[in-house]
Every structure is written in C-alpha cells, then in structure tokens.
Amino acid sequence: MNGIALAPLRIPGLPVVVLPVFDGSGIDGGLYTAITRDARHAPWLLNDTVSTWSAFGLGLFAALMLAAWWLARRSDSPMMARALATPWVVAVVYGVDMMLRTLVREERPCRSIPRSFTLESCPAPGDWSFPSTHAVIAFATAAALWLVERRLGAVALLAAVAMAASRVWLGAHYPHDVVGGALLGVALAVPLTIWATRGTPWVERARKGRLRPLLLTTA
Numbered sequence: 001m002n003g004i005a006l007a008p009l010r011i012p013g014l015p016v017v018v019l020p021v022f023d024g025s026g027i028d029g030g031l032y033t034a035i036t037r038d039a040r041h042a043p044w045l046l047n048d049t050v051s052t053w054s055a056f057g058l059g060l061f062a063a064l065m066l067a068a069w070w071l072a073r074r075s076d077s078p079m080m081a082r083a084l085a086t087p088w089v090v091a092v093v094y095g096v097d098m099m100l101r102t103l104v105r106e107e108r109p110c111r112s113i114p115r116s117f118t119l120e121s122c123p124a125p126g127d128w129s130f131p132s133t134h135a136v137i138a139f140a141t142a143a144a145l146w147l148v149e150r151r152l153g154a155v156a157l158l159a160a161v162a163m164a165a166s167r168v169w170l171g172a173h174y175p176h177d178v179v180g181g182a183l184l185g186v187a188l189a190v191p192l193t194i195w196a197t198r199g200t201p202w203v204e205r206a207r208k209g210r211l212r213p214l215l216l217t218t219a
Helices: 025-040 044-056 058-072 077-104 133-146 150-169 175-206
Strands: 003-009 017-023
Touching: 025 150, 025 175, 044 150, 058 077, 058 133, 058 150, 077 133, 077 175, 133 150, 133 175, 150 175
Parallel strands: none
Antiparallel strands: 003 017
C-alpha cells in the first residue's frame, strides 16, 4: 500500500497515541525491487563483500578523520580547526538525521513491499527508513574532509557513494533514502565545517602551549 499508514506510539505512563507512518514505496519502489532482484541473483562473494562493507565500512570514515587531524598538523590553524571539528560536525548532522527520521516516519521497504528480498534482516518496527543514517554519516564526513584536505575528501566521497549504494543493494533502504541522506549530510556539514574556522584563535593559542605536539609539526 502506498501513502500513509498508522502506527501506535507507546510511551510508558501515557496513553497510546496513533501517529501516521509514511509508505515510500510509491516513490521508487520499482527501482528498489529491481536492484534487490539483481542482488538476489548476484554471486555470493559480491553479496558478502557488500554486507561486510555496509556493516563495518563506517570505520573507514573514522580513520579518515584521524588522518585529517594528522595531516592538519602541517597546515595552518584554520585547517586544524576544521579537522578537529569534523567529528563534532558529523555528530550534529547525525542528531538532525535522528530527528528527521522521527518526523518523517517512513516504513522500511522490507515492510512496505510484500515478499521483498533483503540480504540483511528487516529492522524492527520503529526503525525508520528516511533518511539513511549510513548515507548521512558518510556524506557528512566526506563533505567536511573535502574542506580540510581534498585528497582525503575524494577518498571519503568514493567511499560514501559505495556505502549509500550498499544500503539499497542489501534491501535496507529505498534509493531516495540514501539520496536524501547524502543531500542532508552535505547540506549541513559544509556550513558547519566552515563555521568551525571560528575556532582558529583557540588553535593558535593551543599550538603555543602543552598541546603543541598534537596540533603542530614542522616535520
């Protein structure tokens, strides 16, 4: 069924409230079905690789953030300010993502489309689909890193595209979920990372104090 359904919201101590649930299958459910059909017939090695990447790939983005800090030690204070802010930027974007998911309340495709094929178990009810959190985190990290170190940003961007694609291939999200996540991640991370340059005076002071070895190197 396409459109709006209803689902109960249970809060201990309060009456049960029935809130609308959005069914996104009418947007690109056909494309989702075609992609997951290909996944059903794909070689097991490909599917295992995609599953592993989807499960553990976000660790690469954490490693790239560490690399950005390390490289920024050789750069000017504004770049270091941005590098240090990158994890916080991603955390803020993640928080916005969680709020948006709660507002939109889009049901997962594995629940909206009967007999849909998935390579991972269908998330529990209430684990909403839009936007894709994996895509939000991946593209927010890529956008922030692009403003710190272009080479790292390029690597992160390729990894983000792969992460977003994996979420649809596994059957966890519709294509519009990952596209929306990508747009949200970039739209928020770019201005937040630029705003983080305001921390430059703090970095300059810290580079003259005890934190100097962590924030500056001439090697």
